[in-house]
Structure formats: structure tokens, C-alpha cells
Amino acid sequence: MKARTLTQSLAWLHTWSGLIFGWVLFSIFLTGTLAVFDKEIDNWMRPEIPTHTLDQAQAAQVALNYLQARHPDASAWNIGLPTERSPTLTVSAGEQRRGGGTVLDPTTGEPLAVRETAGGGFFFRFHFTLNLPRNIGIWAVGLAAMAMLVALISGIVIHKKFFKEFFTFRPAKGQRSWLDAHNATAVLVLPFHLMITYTGLVIFYLIYMPAAMEALFDGDRERMTRALREAPATEQHGHPAGGREAGPRGGTKTAVQPADLTALAPVLSEAERLLGPVAGLSIQHPGRSDARIEVRPVLGNRIELTKGMSLQFDGVSGQVLRLPSDSRATLLTQKVMAGLHFAQFGGYWMRWLYFLCGLASCAMLATGVVLFTVKRRRRHDAEGRVAALLYHSAERLNVAVIAGLSLACVAYLWANRLLPVSLPGRGGWEVQVFLLVWLASLSHAIVRPWLAAWREQLGLAAVLCMALPLLNLLGETRNEAFWLESVVVIIGMLLAWTRWKLGRPIKDKATRKAPGAALEAN
Incomplete structure (x- = not known):
């Protein structure tokens, strides 16, 4: 039996780590991209302010x-x-x-x-917990981030001709088009992919690697933080009426007076x-x-x-x-890395840069998991029942995660306006709408033919995005919400274009006998 080369082994690792964690990573990156503008989404979802x-x-x-x-x-x-x-x-x-x-x-x-609302903070929380209990979610996201680093590094080794692949795109060529799109989006913002994944792990370093804190500070996080900041113990102020207290510089002062x-x-x-x-x-x-x-x-x-x-x-x-207080170099380094991940610096120009890079990351992940099924669509039935079930399941999950999650996100915005303002636990109901729509998208993807499911879910998401400004007819809006709605409308147009491309006949010689199977070609 011929031994595998290093490149072949890494290609296998890249494919399967990317597939197994690709759906989770797409969810993390899409909600994280939306969370770049969490405060602005908050403003839109509370029009009474x-x-x-x-x-x-x-x-x-x-x-x-x-x-x-x-x-x-x-x-x-x-x-x-x-x-x-x-x-x-x-x-x-x-x-x-x-x-x-x-x-x-x-x-x-x-x-x-x-009105009570979960606001843009829901996307932020989902981004690092997947709406699971906090510590469980953080560990799940951390595992996915490690898989992302593995996929990125193995991808760098596999694809040696980076610049050539960046400038290569062959439209309407089936599998090759998906590969070109995956490579281009990966190379275009590769530094962003590496930075955002690694810094995401650094934020929760005490959860992932608690041994040093346990050994040196007996698990006392506050004492460790004070040591890293070179800060003295927090002053305790007692204020008994008519008594005396320690002053801010260790002296004394007279009794408290109005x-x-x-x-x-x-x-x-x-x-x-x-x-x-x-x-x-x-x-x-x-x-x-x-x-x-x-x-x-x-x-x-x-x-x-x-x-x-x-x-x-x-x-x-x-x-x-x-x-x-000043931080030691170690804590300062961690806080800078966390700051790079949160993108709170640099004003709106930096936010838009992160937003666009986040969308490119979503495109890389989406094209990667779709490429897996496109490459195997015409041969998986010959590989046995287990392989056929795996590939058919992957096709359905692609629809539910990529199109379905997009649909759930815009449905969440619609729920904010359509749910009764006086509804008890209203913020929780907004989240329930998000989850129920996402679950419904998975059910829909299972019962419908895969191409029809793509078209219908992308089409519905496009309609909801482009119709979002119509909610202003309810009389609850503010002028600065115009730009947010404009961005959502543009995203809706992109989804509509994608839906249209899926309905076009293909020209690829290998697949032109299957009219309508445009997902392979386009």
C-alpha cells in the first residue's frame, strides 16, 4: 500500500476538520459578524429611544x-x-x-x-456560547476555533500557489468554481482568519488553561488579576455615622458630613x-x-x-x-489581543473593515462545506449506504446552516417589530422565534429536494431582508436606522441574486445533462 505524502495527509485533515466543524464555525462567524454592530442593532430594536x-x-x-x-x-x-x-x-x-x-x-x-428585547447582544452571546450554558458553549466554541486553526494551517500547506489562486476564478465551471471561490476568500483575508481565531481563544485563556492560576493563586482570579496589574488591594470603605474612616491616601479625615x-x-x-x-x-x-x-x-x-x-x-x-493601574506586559498583551478581537477601536471605519472581513470568512466556510458535497454528488451512492447517508445529510445541513441561519437572523429582526410590545418575557420570545425558524429550516431541508430547499430558503430570506423597511409602516422608527435597513436590503439583494443563479441552466460539460442543477456550476 502506497504511503500518503504529507500534503495528502494534510488535505485529508483539512477536508474533514473543515466539514465536521464547518457548520458550527459558519454559525460562529455569521453571528460574530453581525455582533460587530451590536449596539446599532440594539438601537434599531428599541425604537422608543x-x-x-x-x-x-x-x-x-x-x-x-x-x-x-x-x-x-x-x-x-x-x-x-x-x-x-x-x-x-x-x-x-x-x-x-x-x-x-x-x-x-x-x-x-x-x-x-x-420594549423588552434581546437586542444585538443576542448575536454577541450566540457568537461565543452558541446559546448553550455559558461554560459549555465557551468550550464548544473553543474546540471549533482550534479546528479552524488546524484547517487554516493545513490549508496553507496544501495550497502552495497562494497568489495565483487568489487571481483565479473560473465561473460556471462546477466544482472548479466552488474551489476557486473557496481559495480566493481564504487567501483574501487570511491574516484576518488567523488573527480573529487565535485572539478568540486568548480571550478565555483562564477557562481553557486554568493550571497556572490554580497553582500560583489557589484559583483566586481576583488576586491573580491584581498581581498582573501591579495594583494594591482594593480599599474597603466603612462609613459608620459619626465615625472616622481611612482616607484615600491612608490618612484620616473628619466625620462624615452632608x-x-x-x-x-x-x-x-x-x-x-x-x-x-x-x-x-x-x-x-x-x-x-x-x-x-x-x-x-x-x-x-x-x-x-x-x-x-x-x-x-x-x-x-x-x-x-x-x-x-498599569498592567504587566503579560496582561497588557492579553488585553491587546482581546481588543483586536472585539474591534471596539478605530471608529466606524474599523468596524466596517471587520464586518466585510467577517462576511468573507462566512463565504470561505460556506463554499468549503458546499464544495465537499459538490465533489461527491455524482459518486457517493457507489460508496455504500453509510457514505451515501453522510453525503445526503451534509447537503441538508448545508442548506439549514447557510440559508437557514440567514433566514433565522432576519426573522429575529421581524419578531422584534411583530411581537406584542407588552408580551411578558418578550426578549426570550424573540430568541425563540430565531431558534424555531432555524429548526423549521432544517425540517424543510430534510423533506424537500436539496436544490428546491436552497432556492426556497434563500428566496424567503431575500424577501424578508428587502421588505424590512416596510416595518416602518408600524410607525416606530428613527432616522439613523436608515443605514442599518439599507445594509439589510443590500444583503437581501445578494441573496436574491444567489437564488436567481441557482435557477439558471448550467454550461459545464460534465453536468449540463442535469438542467437546473446550477448549484454545482454557479
Whole structure:
């Protein structure tokens, strides 16, 4: 028996790792691509939140007036400020610091009745958990990411003529067309494929490789993080009435007294100078002489991920009490890699670059799994019942994952507008619609001929995408949602074009006896 060469062995590894994990990876990449604009999707899915022209200092004062009137005795006030990507102004009282809270009209300061929705955050969560329990999902996605690295590296070895393959595309040539499309999309954004896959693993390095934390810090993640940041232990502030407490620099100060809060505008201005764009702030012990204001930057306004970073001010004098601590090189490296993955830096130009690269990754994965079935369509019945069942199943899964997931994503947007606003657990129902449509697409792909299933699901997804602006007839929209709907309409046109190509007769000599089997040729 002739021994396999290294290239042949890697080709086998590339094919089967790509097929087995290709469907999962397509789901991860498609939802991750949509999550690049998660905040913008959030805005579209909550049309009750009005646009405004207030700056952050004015919005903060509106929120402060509301909290002073409604929660004067609260131990803490928390304010989420409007940012470049979101007009939302939120407030909460007590120890809750982030997420939730009451949404205010930034102009009037009145609470808004905003519909419950899973929002764009659903795509983000699905991207790294597959809607499974968190740790199980993270492990499943991590395994798929490792398979992606294996497929990429083996693909690099297999395809030696990178630049030639990038400039080679033979349309209407059946299997060769699919191979050319797969190679071109792989080579076009190969650095992106490698970067986004590796950095995705680095984000959860403590979950995948916890041994060092267990050995050196007895599993205490907070102590390990402090050591990496070279930060002292967190100060504990006790505030007994009439007592004395440790000051911010280790000294003492007089008993707590009532005191007016400093103006927020200078505090926000100084925080923006030191941290960059600001996302929100928390005020501990408002109305007292020991008040503290903690300001948080927008997540990832620099390449280094800024999660957990904050700046603390004296709530009465406005003096800076604590600057963000410096990280050791190891933690800084991890935070930079995480920042590269999250793509929060660089503004909208960088977001669009990530979005387009993400679509190219989806195209690479889709053409790869379709190529597998195209190459074997005319010979798998001769390879035995097990092989025939495998290939027939792969064809159905291709339809359900590629066309069906696209259909489920746009159905999720439609559900946001069509479900009753007062429906209890409404956000959960939006997710249920997504999952039910996806399950229905799999059932449809099983019972229908494979080519008809492709046409019908792509056609329905195209119609829903192009008709999305019609939901504005319900009277709930905002002007800035126009660009999001425009992108969805363009995607719908691409799906319609693909559906049209599937209905064209083919010219490939090897397959022209099968009119309508255009998936092979086009």
C-alpha cells in the first residue's frame, strides 16, 4: 500500500476538520459578524429611544436631576451615558452598576417605556456560547476555533500557489468554481482568519488553561488579576455615622458630613482627557463629604481592551483620587489581543473593515462545506449506504446552516417589530422565534429536494431582508436606522441574486445533462 505524502495527509485533515466543524464555525462567524454592530442593532430594536443633540455633560445633569428627585437617600447612583454608537441614557440606584436600570428621555428627563428585547447582544452571546450554558458553549466554541486553526494551517500547506489562486476564478465551471471561490476568500483575508481565531481563544485563556492560576493563586482570579496589574488591594470603605474612616491616601479625615456634589461637567471633561470617550459613571454616597465618583471609559476605545478600567474622583472637590493601574506586559498583551478581537477601536471605519472581513470568512466556510458535497454528488451512492447517508445529510445541513441561519437572523429582526410590545418575557420570545425558524429550516431541508430547499430558503430570506423597511409602516422608527435597513436590503439583494443563479441552466460539460442543477456550476 502506497504511503500518503504529507500534503495528502494534510488535505485529508483539512477536508474533514473543515466539514465536521464547518457548520458550527459558519454559525460562529455569521453571528460574530453581525455582533460587530451590536449596539446599532440594539438601537434599531428599541425604537422608543429618541435621538438627541445633548452632550454627555448635559445628559449627565438630566440623569442627576432625576436621581436627586427620585432616589435622594440611595447609597449609590449609577448613570449610563449616551455615546457615539448609542443615544441611550440610563440610571439606577443602589449597588447595581452596569446594565438594566431606567431609560430616560435625555431631553425631558422622564422615564421611557422601552420594549423588552434581546437586542444585538443576542448575536454577541450566540457568537461565543452558541446559546448553550455559558461554560459549555465557551468550550464548544473553543474546540471549533482550534479546528479552524488546524484547517487554516493545513490549508496553507496544501495550497502552495497562494497568489495565483487568489487571481483565479473560473465561473460556471462546477466544482472548479466552488474551489476557486473557496481559495480566493481564504487567501483574501487570511491574516484576518488567523488573527480573529487565535485572539478568540486568548480571550478565555483562564477557562481553557486554568493550571497556572490554580497553582500560583489557589484559583483566586481576583488576586491573580491584581498581581498582573501591579495594583494594591482594593480599599474597603466603612462609613459608620459619626465615625472616622481611612482616607484615600491612608490618612484620616473628619466625620462624615452632608456636602454638595461637585459639578459633573469638569469631572467628565477630565475623565475624557485621561481615559478617552466615557461610557458612564457611578456616585458612591451622594450628598456626603465622603462621596466618590467613578468614571468608566467606553469599552475598547483603544486597542487595549479597557474592561475594568476606571478613574476615581473626590465627589465634593472633584480632585482625581485614583488613576487606572498599569498592567504587566503579560496582561497588557492579553488585553491587546482581546481588543483586536472585539474591534471596539478605530471608529466606524474599523468596524466596517471587520464586518466585510467577517462576511468573507462566512463565504470561505460556506463554499468549503458546499464544495465537499459538490465533489461527491455524482459518486457517493457507489460508496455504500453509510457514505451515501453522510453525503445526503451534509447537503441538508448545508442548506439549514447557510440559508437557514440567514433566514433565522432576519426573522429575529421581524419578531422584534411583530411581537406584542407588552408580551411578558418578550426578549426570550424573540430568541425563540430565531431558534424555531432555524429548526423549521432544517425540517424543510430534510423533506424537500436539496436544490428546491436552497432556492426556497434563500428566496424567503431575500424577501424578508428587502421588505424590512416596510416595518416602518408600524410607525416606530428613527432616522439613523436608515443605514442599518439599507445594509439589510443590500444583503437581501445578494441573496436574491444567489437564488436567481441557482435557477439558471448550467454550461459545464460534465453536468449540463442535469438542467437546473446550477448549484454545482454557479
